[in-house]
Amino acid sequence: SQQGEEDPQALSIQEGENATMNCSYKTSINNLQWYRQNSGRGLVHLILIRSNEREKHSGRLRVTLDTSKKSSSLLITASRAADTASYFCATGNNAGNMLTFGGGTRLMVKP
Amino acid sequence: DAGITQSPRYKITETGRQVTLMCHQTWSHSYMFWYRQDLGHGLRLIYYSAAADITDKGEVPDGYVVSRSKTENFPLTLESATRSQTSVYFCASSGQGSTGELFFGEGSRLTVL
Numbered sequence: 034s035q036q037g038e039e040d041p042q043a044l045s046i047q048e049g050e051n052a053t054m055n056c057s058y059k060t061s062i063n064n065l066q067w068y069r070q071n072s073g074r075g076l077v078h079l080i081l082i083r084s085n086e087r088e089k090h091s092g093r094l095r096v097t098l099d100t101s102k103k104s105s106s107l108l109i110t111a112s113r114a115a116d117t118a119s120y121f122c123a124t125g126n127n128a129g130n131m132l133t134f135g136g137g138t139r140l141m142v143k144p
Numbered sequence: 145d146a147g148i149t150q151s152p153r154y155k156i157t158e159t160g161r162q163v164t165l166m167c168h169q170t171w172s173h174s175y176m177f178w179y180r181q182d183l184g185h186g187l188r189l190i191y192y193s194a195a196a197d198i199t200d201k202g203e204v205p206d207g208y209v210v211s212r213s214k215t216e217n218f219p220l221t222l223e224s225a226t227r228s229q230t231s232v233y234f235c236a237s238s239g240q241g242s243t244g245e246l247f248f249g250e251g252s253r254l255t256v257l
Contacts (some may be wrong), residue, residue, distance in 0.1 A: 063243060075234060075248035076187075120163040121186065125243025131202065132243050134179070 037065075037122045037135030045141045052109040054138040056122030057102075064125040065098055066132070067107050076121065078126075084096045114144045147171075150249035158257050159238045163222045166250045167235030175238040176218040177202075177246065178210065180231040187234065192242060193218055216236050 038056045056065070064083045068076040082089045082098045082105070089096045095108040109116055119137040126133065148169040157163050167176065178190040178203075181230045189202030191210040199210050207229060222229055232253050236246040 066245065068246075074235075074249075075250045078245045078248070080249070081245055125245075130200070130242045131189060131192075132177075132246065133189070133203075136184070136186040 037124050037133065039122055039135045041138060042136070043139045045143065046112060048095075048114055048144050050112055050113050050142075052116070052140055052142070054107045054120050054122075054140070055137055056105045056107070058122075058124045058135075059103065060068070061127050062114040062124040063127050065096075065105050066123045066125070067094075067096060067105075068121045068123060068134075069112075070121065070137070071118045079120075079135060089144075099124045109140075112140075113141050116140060117142045131138055145255040146250045148235060148237055148247055150233075150252045152252060153250065154253050155227050156255045156257065158228060160224050162253065163225050164227075165233055165235075165254070166222045167218045167220070167249060168234075169191045169216055169218075169237045170245075171237060171239060171247070173239040173247070174215070174216055174234065175240075175242050175244075176212065176244075177247075178208070178237070179219070179234045180204065180229075181234060181251070182231050190220065194242065219251035221256075225254075227256050229257045230254060 037056045037058045048063045066081045067079040070076045093110045098105045121137045151166045179187040179193040193199045193212040235249040238244045
């Protein structure tokens with residue numbers, strides 16, 4: 034079973050617009066991570082936010098975490114065609130022994 | 145080249161055959177993982193390893209065998225392949241523990257006929 038569930042499953046926007054993806058999870062976590070996957074490629078780590086953090090930035094990426102709602106969001110600002118990919122959230126369990134991935138959001142950025 | 149490499153990238157086999165997918169990393173990361181990726185299921189953890197000679201089951205271990213005799217290698221064996229094992233398999237490594245940042249290989253696409 035998937036710990037994290039991304040929403041929406043697919044998102045299509047114009048270049049320059051912002052893209053927001055959400056992740057909800059079920060059980061307590063020690064961290065939450067976001068990964069990007071280009072078609073036919075492996076996943077690439079984007080950002081990690083710990084359970085005691087509420088917001089984190091990395092370049093055009095902004096991640097928020099609300100542990101009371103068991104949810105996180107990934108915001109990509111000023112999107113580019115090169116941002117077209119699938120984005121996955123992954124949660125680290127409190128036992129510290131497993132990272133569980135959600136089903137992903139497919140983002141298409143039209144030039 | 146430095147990094148994490150998987151082989152073969154593509155494999156077609158028949159039901160009942162044994163298949164081994166190889167994974168090699170050059171970072172000396174302690175942790176290594178095998179995930180499978182299927183439409184509708186995202187990525188699911190098959191097995192992971194905290195160090196040489198230490199392995200543990202993930203979410204979907206049935207039908208798979210792993211070994212880790214050397215830190216840099218973590219092969220995944222399907223002892224008797226089934227059609228339900230048709231999938232894309234990803235190897236990953238981490239130097240930050242089992243819930244730290246993962247570095248993924250490019251994947252091995254396996255088709256079982």
